[in-house]
Amino acid sequence: MLSIKNIHASIEEKQILKGLSLDVKPGEVHAIMGPNGSGKSTLASVLAGREQYEVTEGQIEFNGKDLLEFSTEERAKEGLFLAFQYPVEIPGVSTTNFIKAALNEKRKYQGLEPLDAASFLKLLKEKAALLELDKSLLSRSLNEGFSGGEKKRNEIFQMAVLDPKLTILDETDSGLDIDALRIVAKGVNTLRNEDHAIIVITHYQRLLNYLQPDFVHVLVDGRIVKSGGKELALELEAKGYDFIKEELKETVTA
């Protein structure tokens, strides 16, 4: 469903991604790990279509369509969801109204009528329960005054309501305490199904303990340098990234 081929991307003339390739099939969970500055968040921004990032080379196919041809909002409506590392606050706009606007835009794109009030509220209640989200948060301004954990749960909550085909979790685990991490992971696991692929960007093993990814990729200097199963994450946790860098050097010198 997602096929990234030899992507090169830069921000303000600075090359960050240098020939990254990745294939994701429906239902798969891929973890992307890597040291700071390796390009993990750039990958998320490029997929979501953030303006400041320029793709200089390569292709990205999403559900058989050229992703790079789409604007940010079209990508969202095509079923791509990015759970932000730092969710923004929008004062005066309730979480409920925000999600309603987003959901109805997506439905319009799909040629569907806006959801009626009763069905929408039912959907909201159901998904809020899944994320153990306090109902009072729904009527409060989006992310305003939310704790770090509430913001991240709210991201997964939105994912649950919008029902995307591909979700990118950009360091969703950062800043979460153990309880919040467990709730977020439980939410993601419940929404895992054969039509929903997930890319998990993370520094740590701990979220992966809950999520059990199908594949783990190591991103170094804008490229995926090593891929493996979930045991690779454990190895990284134990040895750090240095052993990969060592391996790389050996390959270069060999």
Place this chain on the structure above:
Amino acid sequence: MSDELQLLEERVNREYEYGFTTNIETETVAKGLNEDVIRLISAKKNEPEWLLEWRLKAFHQWEKMAMPKWGNVKYPEIDFQDIIYYAAPKSKKAKPGSLDEVDPELLKTFEKLGISISEQKRLSGIAVDVVMDSVSVATTFQSQLAEKGIIFCSMSEAVQKHPELVKKYLGTVVPMTDNFFAALNSAVFTDGSFCFIPKGVRCPMELSTYFRINQENSGQFERTLIIAEDNAYVSYLEGCTAPRRDENQLHAAIVELIAMDNAEIKYSTVQNWYPGDDEGKGGIYNFVTKRGICKGHHSKISWTQVETGSAITWKYPSVILKGDYSVGEFYSVALTTKFQQADTGTKMMHIGKNTKSRIVSKGISAGKSQNSYRGLVRAAKSAENARNYSQCDSLLLGDKCGAHTFPYIESKNNTAVIEHEATTSKIGEDQLFYCEQRGLDAEKAVALIVTGFAKEVMNNLPMEFAVEAQKLLAVSLEGSVG
């Protein structure tokens, strides 16, 4: 600047949709201002001698005054001799007795503006006084209101039918010498609305006035006077538009509110005068003096304004809190785009004991506009336990506009507590990107963010009006969408 912001800039520069002109025969007096013109206006309105004297007194005061220069607005000198001071749609009678006698062309104009003058067609219970250029052309629901003893009519009619009330209250809140534009208005005011709510009556419907400038080169100088006696309540709405023209037009109005014991007046404005074109040419110069007095104890005056129009806005709806335990409120959203300049805010003058005031001002600047909040909170020596809370927030869209805040505080009583909070923020690329990632395009994202920003003020508007105002805000920002 990113493409998104560029797109916004383009959307912001939308067309003004009320810019049409009505082709109707209009009776005008020659340009210029002198005693004769004032005598002529007074004669046309068949005014009593005392009112003419009053006007002339104001005129002589005005001649000695200078235009105020302290506002954070720039504009060329106004030539007051180059303005038409009286323009009235021609009609056989001074004022049509029934709607059937109103020129159909006029009815059409107001239908086009979304104002139905015909009572049968009105869906919501709002009584309207409709003012075109210098005269009121129709007032609806008068008889139903009269049953409760409520007087709602044009100022000209009030002068004829209730001269004692007009004489008693006119100029008592805004004295003719208050400021340059107040003096000018007092000399040449032509029409406006008059409301009188007697003791113990709660006005059963919203009262409203719709102001329309049509005639070229004319100025509009209306005057509104609202009196709520003991235990009375009224909610009043005001709307306005004007055709697009390359020349600037002057609008200098006065609004006076008087609230007696336990009375409450809620005054809401949606101001959408023609703001000028993309190059900053044309538009209304809006110099308005609005003031209310909480005369009685436990009285309340609440101003809510949504300002989206005019090339220049200079306006400070204020409250004199004279009665003990009286309450003054000011809720404002001022949106400026293109080359618009707004210098608006309020004055809360605490005189009585235990008086309270609340100021919530939301400024939104886009394009190359300048948006200033100017406010004064004053606690007199007598204002024991006065309380004020002010909040002034500014939102910037793009990097060519400006937001300014000028708060003044004067307290002569050390039991008074005055709080002021201010924030300035920019619609960030982060916010836009976040919304877009959820499937909202830039336009919708901005509309959502701006609506959220202005919510606290919008919530104070009467329901029917809030929907319109929200739409207006969205349209002002987005052009076609709305």
